[in-house]
Amino acid sequence: MAESPFKVDIERAQKELTEKMTPGAIVYLPGSSVINKTGSWRVFRPEFNKDKCVRCFLCYIYCPEPAIYLDEEGYPVFDYDYCKGCGICANECPTNAIEMVREVK
């Protein structure tokens, strides 16, 4: 397969990524979800009850992030690095297998 013309030169970008302010406050390596975790501002987290789950995938389909993937048996797994706690999954789940619980440190 041909290489994507848009392949990011990570090494070069990382060299420019600095602790210092850049002219124009430019941010290098933006939008890289590998570096920028987006789950930090969550107030509620989805908690999953396997006993109630019927493996309908609805939560997986509706998650806007997408922070849900399915394990080998087809049960949802929540990735808390990226789940923003919107509660859509809990709202959509037909069996109420997902409960939104306040985050406490």
Added chain:
Amino acid sequence: MPIRTVMKANEAAAWAAKLAKPKVIAAFPITPSTLVPEKISEFVANGELDAEFIKVESEHSAISALVGAAAAGVRTFTATASQGLALMHEVLFIAAGMRLPIVMAIGNRSLSAPINIWNDWQDSISQRDTGWMQFYAENNQEALDLILLAYKVAEDERVLLPAMVGFDAFILTHTVEPVEIPDQEVVDEFLGEYEPKHAYVDPHRPITQGTLAFPAHYMETRYLVWEAMERAKKVIDEAFAEFEKKFGRKYQKIEEYKTEDADIIFVTMGSLAGTLKEWVDKKREEGYKVGAAKMTVYRPFPVEEIRELAKKTKVLAFIEKNISMGLYGAVFTDASAALINESEKPILLDFIAGLGGRDVTFDQLDEALSIAKKALEEGKVEKPISWIGLRKELL
């Protein structure tokens, strides 16, 4: 060989843009600068200038388009005036904060209300805190030259700030004068291609520009703009020196005229400097020890040069076509700030004149002189600000 011809300042500005070869021009027609984009669109249509000409529906869009283009890494240009410049206001901060070296021509015009299309500097002076450098031209040749110089300074890696070049509405924008159009090769040598080092689009190097800054970072970004403006002072001097070598025309942040041994020096900007010099000649013949000084650069403010000028005289009087409501004229206020900690300073006076295109006549300058002479003789100032040429019978 440079071509010597006659043209309006608007055409001179368009020629300067053509010589600088911007890749994107976005403009909305506004009196009195309309001819600038008109002329440039001609250049583009005739294939004399290889650029994208974007016709926008407002000045807010014009400057926004240029922010986008400059952020993508190309040289850009626009022209505006008055309410149009005011409409750009919020984006002017963005251009400076993103450190984009956009250059813009201003046909300096008054602001409404009442609507008035004639000359004063209230439009660009009102933008003084945006982070844009400001140059003011005395004549049409300077309008052309200062635009080239503005690119040179704006794109310097030590500066990276946008710049505006003002020339007085109608007095210059619509008046034909001899102008020398420099050779394209010499301009190319002087400016070179714009090679953006920080802001440009490259899929292999994705960046976010114009991002959100939390309190933890915002203040540093503002400091960097301020610091760049400080550095620009030296870069401007260097650019002026190089320009003189290449084109033979000399520029200074503050140009002095008959200031040696002067008791009273009048300071002004733009086309009024021409009137002032002629009036000084006349007064010298009459035996008055007066001098003139012209500020070519208003932002960054020429603090050092004002201090040097102040040492030469007993009265330093500013004549300016703008007013900061609630205090004095902006140029006077800035100059006073530059002198605040000097142990010895001259008497400082401010004269507001020529608003909304009113002619500044020799009679008015005589009126200013009599006020300055009185202050000099009495050694004190009752009121530092005077409006000259007011029609008191209407008040």
